[in-house]
Amino acid sequence: MQIERVPLPGIGVGYTMHTSEGQVLGVVCHRNGRRDVVVYAPGDPDTVERSVTLSPAEAQEMAELLHPIATIDHVTHLERHREAISVAELPVPAASPYDGRTLAEAVARTQGVSVIAVIRDGHTLTAPGSGHVLAHGDVLIAAGGQQGIGELSRALVHTDP
Known part of the structure; x- marks a missing residue:
């Protein structure tokens, strides 16, 4: 899987990935810790179809749900x-x-x-x-x-x- 990282001047960093079904997903990491989870329109990676804003704590919880790993x-x-x-x-x-x-x-x-x-x-x-x-x-x-x-x-x- 390939994840693209794009600096967003004055905002933070954006990450995008393509799922195995061809959907394009993204995460915008704001400098203040806020995260926006973005779903792009099919066939148009510049048009945001949906987005959800997560606080830093919500983003951490979501990350744990998506990838529970054993960390010592x-x-x-x-x-x-x-x-x-x-x-x-x-x-x-x-x-x-x-x-x-x-x-x-x-x-x-x-x-x-x-x-x-x-x-x-x-x-x-x-x-x-x-x-x-x-x-x-x-x-x-x-x-x-x-x-x-x-x-x-x-x-x-x-x-x-």
């Missing part, structure tokens, strides 16, 4: 004995099967991982209980072996828990 952000200054233990930040994306489910359900299939904190809306809950209900946008602070942290990260984004 290691907290390197907290890691000790790299071979034995890692500490990582694991986001709960909007499309997570554990959005609205308990922490116990999320960690049930992982070995040797403890969630030592949950960050929600800028507030940190340390030592959350197993009954703590997760929500998209939460960031889990997990400690454990690298394999277990990877398993938990993947579980948070898969649609079949």
